[in-house]
Amino acid sequence: MKRLILAVMCLCLAGLPAYAAAGKSDEKLVIYTYDSFASEWGLAPKVIPAFEEMSGIQVELISVGSSGQVLQRAMLEKENPKADVVIGIDNNLLAKAKKAGVLSPYRSKGLDNVPEALRYDPEYQVTPFDYGYFSMIYDSDIIKNPPQSLEDLTSEKFKKSVILMDPRTSGPGLGFLLWTVSAYGDDFADYWKRLTPSILTITDSWSSGYGLFTNGEAPIVLSYSSSPVYHVAFEKTDRYKAAAFKNGHYMQIEGAGIVKGAPHRKAAEAFIDFMLSDAFQKEIPLTNIMFPVNSATSLPESFSHAVKPEKSLQLLPEEIMEKNEGWISTWVDTVSK
C-alpha cells in the first residue's frame, strides 16, 4: 500500500513540468486591480459579467495585491504594457502615477454626473468611481460620549483606546497621517505627541486593526465613515458607529485609468464609461462600502448610518508626493519615542 502511494507520488513529481500554464485567448480587456476589488466579496463578480454581456468584450481581471502594487505593476511594464485599465489609483497615489507617466487621458461622458469636487484629476488621466471619508469608528456599547474632533482623541478618557494603522504599510494609516497634516499643518508632530497615550497599538494593515476592534480589544479604530453600513446591512447591528468630527474628515477618492499604450484602447474606454454608469455605481455602496461618485445613483437606507461630513479635507497630490517621505520620517521619530 505504502509503496503504491510512494510510486504515485513519484509519478506526480515526474509530471510536475507538464503541469504548466494553459494557452491564451483572443480579443479581450485586461484589467489590473487590487485584491479586495477582485475578491469574491468585492465588486468584480457583480459588475464584470454585466459588462461582458453588455459589450461582448471578454474581461481578464488580474488581482495584484494592494492598490500601490497596481501602480507598481503598471510602472514595471511601462515599456511593454499588458494591462488596458488599472483600478485603484486614489488621490494619494495620483501624483505618483502621473510622474511615472503610465496613464493616458480619457474624458468619459459619464463625468458630467460626477460633482466637480470629486473630479480630482483635471487632466482626466484618472477617472473617479467611488469615495469615502476616513473616520474613527467607535463601539457605542463602551463609548457613550464619542470624540468630536482630532483634539478630543488626545483626552485622558481615551487612554489606550485607539487602534491606528502604520502609514508606512497601510493606506488608511497614510490617510490618517495626511489628515493630521491637513488639520495641524507643520505642528502635526506635536499633535501626535499628545495623541500617543491614547493609542493602544498601531497595526500593519486595516485588516488587522479592524479585526482587533471587532474582537473588543479597543473601543475606537481608524476606518471609513461608511464602515457602520456593513454592520447594519449584513449583521443587523448599529453597535459600531462613525464619530463625526466637526473640523472635517480627510477624504479618499478611488479612481481608474487607461494605461498608456494599452493594447485594447477602445474596450478600455468602454469600461471607464461603464464604471460611471448606474449599473456599476449602484453596486458600490453595499459591496465596496463606499460612496458612489455618480450623484444620480441612490444610496440604500443603511447609508443613513454612514457619516457624510459637511467639511472634507484634502491635500494637493503634488504636495503629498513632495513631502510624504519627510512627514513619515517625522512621524516615525515622534511615535517611536
Place this chain on the structure above:
Amino acid sequence: MIPSSHKGWGGRLLWLVPLVPTLILFYLPLSVIFVEALKGGEGPSPFVRLFSNPYTFRVIGFTLWQAFVSTVVSLILGLPGAWLLGRASFRGKRLLKALTAIPFVLPSILVVLAFVIFYGNSGVLNRFLMGVFDLKRPPFAILYSFSAIILAHAFYNFPLAARLIGAFWERHSDGPALAARTLGAGPVRTFFSVTLPGLLPAIFSAAGLIYLFCFMSFAVVLVLGGGPRYTTIEVEIYRAARISMDLDMAAALAAVGALLTLSMLWITVKMQHRAAHTVRGQAARPGTIRLSGNMKVLWGLYIIMVILVVASPLLALVGRSFLARTTRSGPLVWTFKWYVALFSETGTSLSLTAVKNSLIFACLTVCASLPLGLAAAWVTTRSRGVLGRLTETAMMLPMGVSSVVLGLGYFKCLALFFPDYSGSRAAVVAAHVVVAYPFVLRSVSASLKRISPSLPLAARTLGAGTFQTFLTVELPLIRSGLVGGACFAFALSMGEINATLILARADTITIPLALYRLIGAYRFFAACALGSLLMGLCIACFLWIEWMGGESLDPERE
C-alpha cells in the same frame, strides 16, 4: 568521511540536484533585482541614503536583538519538548508531533487575531481571570510590548525546535550518558556535560531556522509590539518596495538583510559542523522511556504550558468560529452560520477550489522538496571544509530573504524571459519548493551528520552498492528527520501567500488568499471558520505524512 563516495559522475551529478533549482529559482531573480536597483538612477546611492540615517541602525539593531532573544527563548522552551518527542513514549505523541507545524500554516494576520482573542485585554484569559477574582482591570496585560513579540515568536518556533531536536534525539545513543552516570556524575551534570553537547548539532540547526524566521517577522512585531517603536527591517523593505516604490532602497535594505542573515547562518552552520565532529557515534534505537510517577507530574506541567502558549490561542480561534451574537449585545451562542456562509455566499465552488488548490500545491511541494532537501543535505554533509559549509549556507538563504523583494525579482525575471507569462501553477509550486526545502535540509542534515561513517562503510564492505547502502542503512536512520521536514514543507506551502499572488494565474485561489479576502471584506468570523478548516486539514495531512514515513501508530510496539 568517505571521500570516495562523492567522486565519480554520480556524486558530481548529485550536487546539481539541489544547486540548479536554487540558482534558477532563487539566486537568479534575486540578482536581477539587485542589478536593476544598483544600476541606480538620479541622486545618491541607496546605501548612502540608508546609512546616513541613524534610524536605519536602530531598526537593524532591534531586528537582530529580537531575533536573538526569540531564538534563545524558543530553544529553552523547546528542549523539554524535544525530549518528550524524541525519547519518551506516551499516548497522543503522534498528535503532539502533528501539532508542531500548525502555527506555520496560518497567515500572520490570523495568528495576530488568535493572540488577541486569547491574551487580549478583553480576551479569553483576561475575562476568565477577571471573572474568577472579581477584578476591574484585565490582570494579564502582556500584549503591545516587547514580551508579546517574544511570546508570539515562541508560539511559532518552540514547537519547531522541539520537533527538529526531537528527531535528532530519537536516535541519540544513551551510551555516553549512561557511562557518565556509572562514573558517578549526577543527572544535572550528565545533562550539561554529556547529553547537551551531544545535541548541539541539532540545536544549532534549529537555531539557524528560528533566527531566520524571527528576522523576517513583520506583522507580528508591528501589531503585537504596539507600533513603530518596534520595527524590523522587513517593515522598511515593505515600505520601500510597496508604498514608496523606491526599488533601489528596497534592494539595498534587502541586501543588508541578506548579508546579516547569511553571516548568522554561516556561524550556526559552522558551529553545527564543529559540534557534529565531537558526537559522531553509533545511532541508538528509538527511545522508549515510559513516563511514570513524579515524572508524569513534571511533564504534565510542561504540557500545560505548551497548551497555554500554542494550543489556547488556536483553540480560541476555533471557538470564535462557532460563536455569534443573536442580538446587538445579546449573549454569544453556538452556531454554524460562519461555516454555512463560507460555503453558500459565493457558491460551494470557491471554498472547495481553494482547498483543492492548496492541497495540490502542498503535496507537489512536499514531493519535490523532499528529494531536493535530501540531496542537498547529502552533498553538504559529505563534503569537507569551507565549500560544504558555504553551499549549505547558500542553500539556506531562501528562508532569509524578504518575500516582497523575491516577488519583485520573480516578476522582473518573468518579464525578461517569458514576456507572455500570465501565471502558472508550476511556477507557484517551484517557488514554494524553494521556500520549503531548506526546512528539509535542516531537518535531515543534523541526523545525517551524526551517522557514523563506519556504518555505511560496513555495508559497503559486505557488498552493498551505494544506493543499496543508502536505502537500507542511512535512510532508516534519518527517517524522522525526513518526516519532520515533509510536515514543515507541507505547512509552509499551505500558508504561503506572497509568491502565490504574484505567480499564480489570476483566478487561482488558495486557502490563505481566501482568508485575506474574507478579512478584507469585513468577514472576520468566517475567516476564523476558514482558518479552523485549514488547521483541521493540516493536522489530518501531517498524521498521514507520519504514517507514510513509516512511524508506527502505537509507540509501545517499537
